[in-house]
Amino acid sequence: MPEGSQPRVPDIVFYSSRSENTLRFVGGLGLPAARIPISPKDAMPAIARPYVLICPTYADGMGQGAVPKQVIRFLNAPTRRARIVGVIASGNRNFGATYALAGRIIATKCNVPLLYRFELAGTPTDIARTRAGLETLGRELCSTEI
Amino acid sequence: MKDMQDIRIPRAINWNRLQDDKDLEVWNRLTVNFWLPEKVPLSNDIPSWATLSAEEQQLTIRVFTGLTLLDTIQNTVGAPSLMPDAVTPHEEAVLTNIAFMEAVHARSYSSIFSTLCSTKEVDEAFRWSEENPHLQAKAKAILETYAPGNDPLKRKIASVFLESFLFYSGFYLPMYWSSRAKLTNTADLIRLIIRDEAVHGYYIGYKFQRGKERLPEGEQQALKDYAFSLLFELYGIECQYTEELYDGIGLSEEVKTFLHYNANKALQNLGFEALFPPEVSEVNPAILAALSPDSENHDFFSGSGSSYVIGKAVATEDEDWDF
Numbered sequence: 001m002p003e004g005s006q007p008r009v010p011d012i013v014f015y016s017s018r019s020e021n022t023l024r025f026v027g028g029l030g031l032p033a034a035r036i037p038i039s040p041k042d043a044m045p046a047i048a049r050p051y052v053l054i055c056p057t058y059a060d061g062m063g064q065g066a067v068p069k070q071v072i073r074f075l076n077a078p079t080r081r082a083r084i085v086g087v088i089a090s091g092n093r094n095f096g097a098t099y100a101l102a103g104r105i106i107a108t109k110c111n112v113p114l115l116y117r118f119e120l121a122g123t124p125t126d127i128a129r130t131r132a133g134l135e136t137l138g139r140e141l142c143s144t145e146i
Numbered sequence: 147m148k149d150m151q152d153i154r155i156p157r158a159i160n161w162n163r164l165q166d167d168k169d170l171e172v173w174n175r176l177t178v179n180f181w182l183p184e185k186v187p188l189s190n191d192i193p194s195w196a197t198l199s200a201e202e203q204q205l206t207i208r209v210f211t212g213l214t215l216l217d218t219i220q221n222t223v224g225a226p227s228l229m230p231d232a233v234t235p236h237e238e239a240v241l242t243n244i245a246f247m248e249a250v251h252a253r254s255y256s257s258i259f260s261t262l263c264s265t266k267e268v269d270e271a272f273r274w275s276e277e278n279p280h281l282q283a284k285a286k287a288i289l290e291t292y293a294p295g296n297d298p299l300k301r302k303i304a305s306v307f308l309e310s311f312l313f314y315s316g317f318y319l320p321m322y323w324s325s326r327a328k329l330t331n332t333a334d335l336i337r338l339i340i341r342d343e344a345v346h347g348y349y350i351g352y353k354f355q356r357g358k359e360r361l362p363e364g365e366q367q368a369l370k371d372y373a374f375s376l377l378f379e380l381y382g383i384e385c386q387y388t389e390e391l392y393d394g395i396g397l398s399e400e401v402k403t404f405l406h407y408n409a410n411k412a413l414q415n416l417g418f419e420a421l422f423p424p425e426v427s428e429v430n431p432a433i434l435a436a437l438s439p440d441s442e443n444h445d446f447f448s449g450s451g452s453s454y455v456i457g458k459a460v461a462t463e464d465e466d467w468d469f
Contacts, residue, residue, distance in 0.1 A: 018168060018352070019348065019355070020417070024417075058171070060175050060178040061179040062178065072462075076463065081462060086446065092411075093437045093438040094437065096340075096341060096438050099438040103445075110462070113445075114445050114446065117445055120415070123410070123420060123424055124420075124423075124424055125428075129447050129448065130447060
């Protein structure tokens with residue numbers, strides 16, 4: 001952890017399609033965040049610290065395709081995958097059993113906790129809980145010296 | 147100029163040249179999600195239907211005729227009215243899918259009726275729906291916006307409110323029954339409708355945002371004002387409709403909370419901030435669980451603070467992710 005300062009929250013990396021719901025949620029957090037590009041032609045964000053991934057869900061009724069392709073590409077790089085400490089997933093409860101499914105898939109694949117789930121662009125309650133949760137997580141990560 | 151537009155011949159649609167990737171993404175989603183009411187074993191609900199009181203049965207039939215009316219409007223007027231406004235040929239194709247699925251939804255309620263109810267009860271409920279002032283008022287408010295010559299973006303606002311807000315005074319009831327282990331097959335069917343309407347509201351809201359972002363700031367603000375004032379008008383009607391239906395079984399206030407929650411989501415589909423504060427939008431967890439059953443409900447930030455343990459990540463390849 002940085003010398004002598006109070007525990008920092010983990011970095012945030014997020015994906016948001018052009019509907020920009022996730023972007024609005026991340027904006028509400030008011031924390032520094034790096035966006036995974038929509039276009040495969042654009043460069044992935046550089047990862048220097050532990051980070052939390054915030055990811056929307058695109059599953060069809062059968063649960064296929066839940067994790068956006070660009071997020072898969074991002075996580076397929078071992079150096080980037082090594083720094084993920086948790087995942088926050090969004091979705092819509094109206095999709096029933098596949099609500100925020102991307103979070104469960106990424107948590108299982110990367111062996112990290114599913115930290116939180118929210119719908120669309122989130123509510124003020126979701127944003128407050130996420131901020132508080134990230135601060136707690138920052139403290140815990142310091143104590144485990146990641 | 148208008149004459150030239152009238153004889154415009156559509157160009158052959160090329161799905162390999164997309165102007166907007168979202169069109170193909172939503173087309174794929176909608177076509178994979180295609181379903182018909184025959185797939186749901188509604189007749190398994192016959193014993194459960196018999197456990198409802200006469201008043202509860204009448205309420206349920208009325209709620210479903212109200213939903214049938216909204217689906218009929220969206221099938222025959224709403225989705226078709228959006229087609230001339232489409233900015234890509236693929237958007238037009240997606241709208242044809244949306245229109246047809248609304249017909250499937252409207253048809254589904256009749257499947258429920260023919261399975262569970264007598265012809266006389268159903269005929270009475272359809273007559274009720276034609277005469278109910280609140281139901282007619284919401285249909286009228288939406289249809290006025292859909293009228294030819296109206297602003298294409300205002301039509302999209304009305305359409306998102308129908309798809310993402312107006313249905314929910316009705317959808318509440320089958321979710322409520324399902325949370326009490328009643329009419330669970332009917333609830334399965336309604337969840338298929340809810341899933342479709344969520345994609346429709348998302349997509350039409352997305353197209354609204356793309357159209358709005360090309361306008362000057364003043365016009366954007368005017369559209370936002372229009373959206374909020376239409377929502378207030380519809381909300382007023384919905385509250386009266388809700389009270390008329392649900393006062394008898396004492397659920398009106400809980401339904402209104404559900405309305406607030408869904409109104410906020412409708413606004414988010416349009417790219418706007420929520421209107422109703424959290425304290426009046428927190429839906430009964432039993433209803434939320436009925437909406438998304440089998441989706442695990444524990445996470446780290448809401449939990450009781452179990453200690454954070456990081457695991458060892460497994461190797462990952464593209465093919466591993468499609469499950």
